[in-house]
Amino acid sequence: MGVQEYIVLAVLAAAIIYLALRFTKKNSGCGDDCNCH
Amino acid sequence: MSSPLKVALIGNPNTGKTSIFNALTGLRQKVGNYPGITVEKKTGACSFGPDLNATIYDLPGTYSLNTTSLDESVAVEILLNRRDPDFPDVVVVIAEVENLKRNLLLFTQIKDLGLRTILVINMSDRMKRLGIEIDVPSLESSLDTRIALLSSRNDTGIEDLKAILSDYKSISDQPSLDITDIDKAYFENLKTTFPKIDGYKLWLAITQDVNFMPIEKKVIPDRSAFSTKSKAELQKMQHRETVLRYKYINNALKEGYQKDLSKADGIQGVLDRIFTHKIFGYLIFFVILFTMFQAIFDFSSYPMDAIDHFFASASEWIKATLPSGVLTDLLAEGIVAGIGGVVIFIPQIAFLFLFISILEESGYMSRVVFLMDRIMKPFGLSGKSVVPLMSGMACAIPAVMATRTIENWKERLITIMVVPFTTCSARLPVYLIIIALVIPEGRFLGLGYQALVLTGLYLLGFLAAVVAAAILNRGLNIERRSFFMIEMPTFKPPQFRNVAITVFEKTKSFVLEAGKIILALSVVIWFLGSNGYSDSFKNAEAEVIQQIQQQGLNLSDDELSQKLSSYKLEHSYIGVLGKIIEPVVKPLGYDWKIGIAVITSFAAREVFVGTLATIYSVGEESESTIVGRMALETDELGKPIFNLASGVSILLFYAFAMQCMSTIAVVRKETNSWKWPMIQLGYMTLLAYLSALIAYQTLI
Numbered sequence: 259m260g261v262q263e264y265i266v267l268a269v270l271a272a273a274i275i276y277l278a279l280r281f282t283k284k285n286s287g288c289g290d291d292c293n294c295h
Numbered sequence: 296m297s298s299p300l301k302v303a304l305i306g307n308p309n310t311g312k313t314s315i316f317n318a319l320t321g322l323r324q325k326v327g328n329y330p331g332i333t334v335e336k337k338t339g340a341c342s343f344g345p346d347l348n349a350t351i352y353d354l355p356g357t358y359s360l361n362t363t364s365l366d367e368s369v370a371v372e373i374l375l376n377r378r379d380p381d382f383p384d385v386v387v388v389i390a391e392v393e394n395l396k397r398n399l400l401l402f403t404q405i406k407d408l409g410l411r412t413i414l415v416i417n418m419s420d421r422m423k424r425l426g427i428e429i430d431v432p433s434l435e436s437s438l439d440t441r442i443a444l445l446s447s448r449n450d451t452g453i454e455d456l457k458a459i460l461s462d463y464k465s466i467s468d469q470p471s472l473d474i475t476d477i478d479k480a481y482f483e484n485l486k487t488t489f490p491k492i493d494g495y496k497l498w499l500a501i502t503q504d505v506n507f508m509p510i511e512k513k514v515i516p517d518r519s520a521f522s523t524k525s526k527a528e529l530q531k532m533q534h535r536e537t538v539l540r541y542k543y544i545n546n547a548l549k550e551g552y553q554k555d556l557s558k559a560d561g562i563q564g565v566l567d568r569i570f571t572h573k574i575f576g577y578l579i580f581f582v583i584l585f586t587m588f589q590a591i592f593d594f595s596s597y598p599m600d601a602i603d604h605f606f607a608s609a610s611e612w613i614k615a616t617l618p619s620g621v622l623t624d625l626l627a628e629g630i631v632a633g634i635g636g637v638v639i640f641i642p643q644i645a646f647l648f649l650f651i652s653i654l655e656e657s658g659y660m661s662r663v664v665f666l667m668d669r670i671m672k673p674f675g676l677s678g679k680s681v682v683p684l685m686s687g688m689a690c691a692i693p694a695v696m697a698t699r700t701i702e703n704w705k706e707r708l709i710t711i712m713v714v715p716f717t718t719c720s721a722r723l724p725v726y727l728i729i730i731a732l733v734i735p736e737g738r739f740l741g742l743g744y745q746a747l748v749l750t751g752l753y754l755l756g757f758l759a760a761v762v763a764a765a766i767l768n769r770g771l772n773i774e775r776r777s778f779f780m781i782e783m784p785t786f787k788p789p790q791f792r793n794v795a796i797t798v799f800e801k802t803k804s805f806v807l808e809a810g811k812i813i814l815a816l817s818v819v820i821w822f823l824g825s826n827g828y829s830d831s832f833k834n835a836e837a838e839v840i841q842q843i844q845q846q847g848l849n850l851s852d853d854e855l856s857q858k859l860s861s862y863k864l865e866h867s868y869i870g871v872l873g874k875i876i877e878p879v880v881k882p883l884g885y886d887w888k889i890g891i892a893v894i895t896s897f898a899a900r901e902v903f904v905g906t907l908a909t910i911y912s913v914g915e916e917s918e919s920t921i922v923g924r925m926a927l928e929t930d931e932l933g934k935p936i937f938n939l940a941s942g943v944s945i946l947l948f949y950a951f952a953m954q955c956m957s958t959i960a961v962v963r964k965e966t967n968s969w970k971w972p973m974i975q976l977g978y979m980t981l982l983a984y985l986s987a988l989i990a991y992q993t994l995i
Contacts, residue, residue, distance in 0.1 A: 273815040
């Protein structure tokens with residue numbers, strides 16, 4: 259694998275990690291079905 | 296330099312609070328969310344001289360400290376909690392000259408919290424027209440505060456406000472009322488049980504309709520000394536509090552505030568009668584609405600085309616300039632295309648919010664909400680749901696964002712959940728190509744079948760939204776406090792600065808929040824579409840050339856490269872995925888190619904056409920050619936793939952399916968949870984699948 263492939267994989271990994279973090283972000287409080295509405 | 300003075304702006308809705316915030320802070324603003332919730336938090340910087348800087352907090356508009364909505368409770372939480380990092384040194388209550396009496400209710404409540412409180416009386420330019428006279432010194436002494444008479448429209452009075460703020464230490468922090476007058480015995484009891492806590496703060500916390508997050512709940516060790524009250528008794532006490540407050544306000548206004556209606560002019564009343572008329576009101580609204588959408592389509596089509604071309608040429612330029620390789624492909628096809636997919640929505644979002652904020656600023660929107668509330672209520676929606684539902688015809692993303700004006704959480708959530716049913720502009724390319732393929736060109740009573748089907752699809756989307764809202768209204772187990780109170784602000788020409796700031800903030804919020812998710816997903820989809828593990832993928836070039844030689848074809852370079860990319864796509868990860876899901880989409884009348892298009896169009900519906908164009912190896916510029924090629928596609932039995940049954944099945948699938956990751960991203964942002972977008976994706980996909988299945992199996 260050349261440098262280009264490594265960069266592409268790094269970008270892909272960054273994108274997946276970013277999405278994973280957004281998907282699993284812990285939500286607190288309202289906006290969900292909590293009692294405050 | 297000492298830390299900046301913290302100034303909170305608070306006031307009833309439509310008192311011009313945002314205008315004053317803008318005038319104080321200019322563009323030195325930050326918009327974020329309060330921690331853990333989706334209520335927008337606006338702060339800005341302001342300087343009152345070389346030594347005194349201030350941070351201005353624009354708290355959500357509220358009628359009183361007895362809160363009913365999430366927005367309002369945010370304001371109360373901050374004002375109650377001295378440990379809150381946003382707890383203000385000074386509170387500026389913005390009142391509006393015409394409804395001063397009602398606005399002062401909030402003022403007296405805030406003063407009773409023991410905070411330094413300034414009163415701003417805004418819209419003073421209208422005093423003369425409304426026949427109002429104010430004696431500021433007299434009112435200052437009776438209300439025990441400092442008052443700034445201000446007109447954000449004429450830009451007068453801001454300097455007075457700044458002068459008062461710079462002398463903030465002289466402002467009184469004494470309460471307006473003796474709160475124990477509500478019920479002496481009860482407040483004595485409170486004092487004995489919680490000797491360290493201010494009686495009015497406790498009273499507020501006890502009587503709120505919403506739960507406060509930061510309040511620690513402690514068990515009272517000795518409850519014998521403390522008598523609790525029932526909810527009904529507490530409500531009675533709240534009424535007594537309101538009566539006491541209005542008594543105080545009436546007394547205070549007796550000398551300082553005079554209103555002589557005979558001096559007021561009456562154009563506002565006439566306008567109101569016309570715009571809220573039982574028949575003309577609706578007619579005028581629909582004319583304005585259609586003009587608005589037509590304008591959004593017309594105005595945004597040029598910048599959207601320009602953006603489209605710009606990114607297409609940027610992509611080509613990158614491919615031509617940089618050395619060929621995967622990194623260049625990632626830049627050209629993944630990142631640039633991904634950014635393009637975000638930027639292309641900007642014109643629609645900007646124009647939509649331009650029109651909405653003009654309508655809001657002018658005072659017309661409140662009349663629309665009043666008109667529509669009666670119609671929407673039975674479906675669990677609010678009058679305020681109308682604007683998002685209509686905006687959804689352009690694009691669901693700004694529509695979901697437009698639900699922020701709905702105070703009631705349940706109504707807002709239902710609106711968000713059903714908005715993606717309305718026919719957005721991204722469905723149009725899919726509808727047009729499929730209709731052109733499977734619906735005959737004949738006419739019925741002078742109306743073309745194709746146009747009728749298209750209109751029917753728009754109506755179907757709206758109907759689905761309303762029916763789904765009615766079902767969700769029954770199914771969602773969220774208590775709804777159903778009372779409707781709307782301010783009727785006077786009609787006035789919109790202020791350019793406020794309109795411009797709204798458009799800028801909404802657009803920025805979309806690009807930065809939803810944009811990041813779209814970009815990340817684009818990179819992933821690009822990777823899956825341009826890589827594969829099979830030998831066929833790796834040896835694609837050799838295999839394609841061999842096929843061509845066997846068939847004895849003589850192809851141009853362009854045709855050859857399209858054939859190659861189509862072959863590669865078929866054997867890429869996404870292609871393999873398409874083959875895997877073929878059994879699932881087969882009952883709907885789709886082959887694996889349509890399956891891939893359905894998967895990739897998850898990025899955005901219009902990608903469906905682009906993907907089919909790639910798969911059928913034709914340039915996406917010439918739609919007629921795609922239609923021609925698609926019409927020739929046959930299954931293994933030689934029957935056309937795109938027939939009436941499969942066509943109607945695709946149309947229904949796209950009418951109901953969520954199929955838009957940008958909408959999912961924005962729903963995630965607006966509900967602050969993955970739960971709602973996932974439920975939405977689930978139920979819409981299920982509905983789409985079932986209706987497509989029934990349609991195909993019936994028609995075949």
